[in-house]
Amino acid sequence: MITAVRKPLEEIMGFAAPYSRVLLLGCNECVTVCYAGGRKEVGILASALSMAFLKEGKKLDIVEQTLERQCDPEYVEEIAQTIDQYDAVFSMACGCGVQTVAGRYKDKPVFPMVNTMFMGASERQGVWAERCAGCGECVLGRTGGICPVARCSKRIFNGPCGGSTKGKCEIDPGVDCAWQLIWDRLKALGRTDLYSEIMPAKDWRSAKDGGPRRIVREDLLS
Amino acid sequence: MKTTSNLEKVLAAGHFAATGEVGPPRGTDAEAVRKKAGHLVGKVDAVNITDNQTAMVRMSSWAASLIVKQMGLEPNYQMVCRDRNRLAMQSDILGAYALGLNTMLCLSGDHPRFGDHPMAANVHDIDSIQLVAMVRQMCDAGLFQGGAEISNPPKMFIGAAANPFGDPQELRVLRLAKKIAAGADFVQTQCIYDMKRFKEYMHQAHDMGLTEKCYILAGVTPLKSGGMAKYMANKVPGMTVPDEIVKRIAGAPKEAQAEEGIKLCIEQIAEMKEIPGVAGIHLMAIEWEHRAPEILERAGLLPRPQV
Amino acid sequence: MSDFEPIIVAFACEYCAYTAADMAGSLGMSYPPNVKIIRVPCTGKVDTLHLMRALQKGADGVLVAGCYLGDCHYKNGNLRAQQRVGYVSRLLEEIGVGGERVMMTFMSAGQGNVFAQVANEFTEKIRNLGPNPVKLGAGKAAA
Numbered sequence: 001m002i003t004a005v006r007k008p009l010e011e012i013m014g015f016a017a018p019y020s021r022v023l024l025l026g027c028n029e030c031v032t033v034c035y036a037g038g039r040k041e042v043g044i045l046a047s048a049l050s051m052a053f054l055k056e057g058k059k060l061d062i063v064e065q066t067l068e069r070q071c072d073p074e075y076v077e078e079i080a081q082t083i084d085q086y087d088a089v090f091s092m093a094c095g096c097g098v099q100t101v102a103g104r105y106k107d108k109p110v111f112p113m114v115n116t117m118f119m120g121a122s123e124r125q126g127v128w129a130e131r132c133a134g135c136g137e138c139v140l141g142r143t144g145g146i147c148p149v150a151r152c153s154k155r156i157f158n159g160p161c162g163g164s165t166k167g168k169c170e171i172d173p174g175v176d177c178a179w180q181l182i183w184d185r186l187k188a189l190g191r192t193d194l195y196s197e198i199m200p201a202k203d204w205r206s207a208k209d210g211g212p213r214r215i216v217r218e219d220l221l222s
Numbered sequence: 223m224k225t226t227s228n229l230e231k232v233l234a235a236g237h238f239a240a241t242g243e244v245g246p247p248r249g250t251d252a253e254a255v256r257k258k259a260g261h262l263v264g265k266v267d268a269v270n271i272t273d274n275q276t277a278m279v280r281m282s283s284w285a286a287s288l289i290v291k292q293m294g295l296e297p298n299y300q301m302v303c304r305d306r307n308r309l310a311m312q313s314d315i316l317g318a319y320a321l322g323l324n325t326m327l328c329l330s331g332d333h334p335r336f337g338d339h340p341m342a343a344n345v346h347d348i349d350s351i352q353l354v355a356m357v358r359q360m361c362d363a364g365l366f367q368g369g370a371e372i373s374n375p376p377k378m379f380i381g382a383a384a385n386p387f388g389d390p391q392e393l394r395v396l397r398l399a400k401k402i403a404a405g406a407d408f409v410q411t412q413c414i415y416d417m418k419r420f421k422e423y424m425h426q427a428h429d430m431g432l433t434e435k436c437y438i439l440a441g442v443t444p445l446k447s448g449g450m451a452k453y454m455a456n457k458v459p460g461m462t463v464p465d466e467i468v469k470r471i472a473g474a475p476k477e478a479q480a481e482e483g484i485k486l487c488i489e490q491i492a493e494m495k496e497i498p499g500v501a502g503i504h505l506m507a508i509e510w511e512h513r514a515p516e517i518l519e520r521a522g523l524l525p526r527p528q529v
Numbered sequence: 530m531s532d533f534e535p536i537i538v539a540f541a542c543e544y545c546a547y548t549a550a551d552m553a554g555s556l557g558m559s560y561p562p563n564v565k566i567i568r569v570p571c572t573g574k575v576d577t578l579h580l581m582r583a584l585q586k587g588a589d590g591v592l593v594a595g596c597y598l599g600d601c602h603y604k605n606g607n608l609r610a611q612q613r614v615g616y617v618s619r620l621l622e623e624i625g626v627g628g629e630r631v632m633m634t635f636m637s638a639g640q641g642n643v644f645a646q647v648a649n650e651f652t653e654k655i656r657n658l659g660p661n662p663v664k665l666g667a668g669k670a671a672a
Contacts (some may be wrong), residue, residue, distance in 0.1 A: 153333055153335075153344075154303070154304070154330055154331075154333065154344070154346050154349070155346045155349075156330060156346070156349040156350075157349050157351075157352065158349055158350075158351040158352065158397070158400055158404075159349070159397075160388065160389070160390070160393065160397070161330045161350075161385075161388070162330075162383070162384075162385030162388045162412055162459075162460045163332075163333075163388065163459040163460050164388045164389045164390070164459075164460065165388065165389055165459050165460055166389055167389060167390075170333065170459035170460065171333045171335045171336075172335075177389070179390075179393075180389060180390055183390050183392075183393055184390075195393070195396060196396060196399070196400065198351060198352075198355065198400055198403060198404055199352075200352065200355070201308065201347075201348045201352040201355070201356065201367060202348075204347065
């Protein structure tokens with residue numbers, strides 16, 4: 001999923017300062033699963049913001065709504081009838097959702113309520129960790145299912161570097177050495193032969209270095 | 223002989239090589255480079271010029287290399303993957319070679335988190351093994367990494383680094399083999415204190431025939447004090463210092479610890495000369511360049527061969 | 530502000546604190562009428578949102594009373610409640626309402642005296658803190 005964390009209240013209050021009525025818009029997808037911007041977090045933030053303003057003797061009308069998916073024009077259309085009632089949209093979706101809303105309602109200010117973090121997986125309740133860098137050319141088949149691009153601090157394709165110590169990365173003992181994990185998996189799979197092949201320099205065009213990326217599926221076009 | 227590198231000549235002639243190291247200053251003082259390197263003139267076959275070591279901004283490696291070259295010392299121009307993409311790396315290599323640099327060392331580089339610009343982009347367009355392969359292709363095939371032809375390709379004596387003690391242990395020799403397969407002419411190791419484990423590593427490398435394909439220079443760093451021994455043992459990632467060494471240095475009287483460290487270093491160099499496949503030593507006398515000549519002298523490595 | 534009577538909302542677990550409150554009443558151990566008890570099946574069921582809404586809608590202090598750690602009928606609901614109370618406390622600090630307006634407390638079903646004592650102390654603490662600043666501001670905003 002795409003992970004996110006709520007922005008500091010102070011920053012959000014700065015966004016809100018000029019307005020008296022805003023739509024606080026959650027998203028039912030990734031940000032719900034990582035407890036950053038789903039219906040419940042919309043409620044909590046609405047409460048906190050409303051209290052923060054009232055405390056100062058000011059009133060901010062906050063209307064709470066949560067869409068099925070903010071990154072999908074079909075669902076963003078749902079607010080078309082009511083959008084004129086608001087001074088601004090406070091989006092709790094990831095950056096994709098914020099931009100879909102901003103792109104659809106061009107004269108309406110849209111502010112992000114969360115910092116979008118990374119594509120990650122849940123390690124356990126309350127902990128998410130980066131797993132995919134979206135580099136556009138997956139090498140997991142050669143690395144035992146552990147990604148060196150997302151999980152090695154130096155994204156080394158032919159690791160590990162000299163700093164790997166007792167399974168941990170030199171940058172932080174809380175970070176696993178991706179190449180230790182890769183090696184352990186290759187051993188468990190009986191595929192240590194894969195290690196000896198030199199992985200050639202990556203073509204980063206498939207990643208963001210080739211410019212903004214798009215996928216066009218002719219078979220699905222309407 | 224593939225290059226004009228003095229280090230290659232010394233190694234090819236079968237001499238036991240000795241290289242040194244100089245870290246460029248955090249400023250524009252060329253005299254600071256000359257002062258440090260001055261201790262090593264005529265005492266080593268090449269001197270490594272580090273590239274923003276420990277991720278701290280320093281005078282560029284190629285510029286400091288050039289200063290050293292003008293002193294009659296052969297620089298081993300270091301390049302890390304942390305700060306440049308492949309365009310910048312290749313253009314620097316062309317420029318360096320045009321200015322007379324002919325020996326280089328390819329490294330990953332310390333993570334920016336350890337330096338004074340932890341907020342910097344951490345480039346790693348290619349990794350150190352891919353860097354070796356890229357330089358190899360530039361020199362041998364005369365082609366840029368992107369495939370286009372180079373007019374007047376460089377001829378570099380290509381080095382790589384190896385840490386025999388990082389984890390996972392069983393991968394260490396295999397990674398060395400990958401660096402050699404990628405095209406490394408020589409390898410300099412991380413500083414070694416655990417001779418037993420280093421011998422096992424070299425034994426394995428020798429058995430795999432790696433020492434036939436590549437010159438391996440064993441890294442040594444004299445311990446200046448008991449405090450330094452403890453620091454190296456406990457704080458440096460991927461470094462192993464056996465307890466008896468820490469005890470030996472820390473156990474000596476305070477004023478004799480430096481001498482004890484030098485003695486240990488000399489003993490280790492003597493041992494390394496006997497290990498099959500060790501083609502030389504790489505002396506990293508960190509901020510102790512002025513003691514390097516004495517160590518080399520007492521280790522029987524002076525005078526250096528003229529080839 | 531001498532006539533200020535705080536409104537305290539207490540979320541009480543039915544396995545411990547709710548029973549304890551009941552016992553306090555029947556044994557004549559008095560606790561202030563300010564404390565409005567909401568019976569919950571487990572403090573683990575008390576969501577961050579409930580705590581926030583209680584304060585938003587006029588409570589001056591919120592108490593969450595659960596079983597002792599390790600004694601939860603649902604294993605660790607009380608631990609989760611404690612973490613949420615901590616989160617809300619930090620959030621209240623961030624918006625300037627005061628983190629001490631929310632508190633977690635632990636007791637067993639037989640401790641009517643503990644409930645009475647905690648209810649008294651917390652009410653007194655909130656009385657000293659004064660009214661929820663949100664209510665004061667709301668008056669101004671409406672004016």
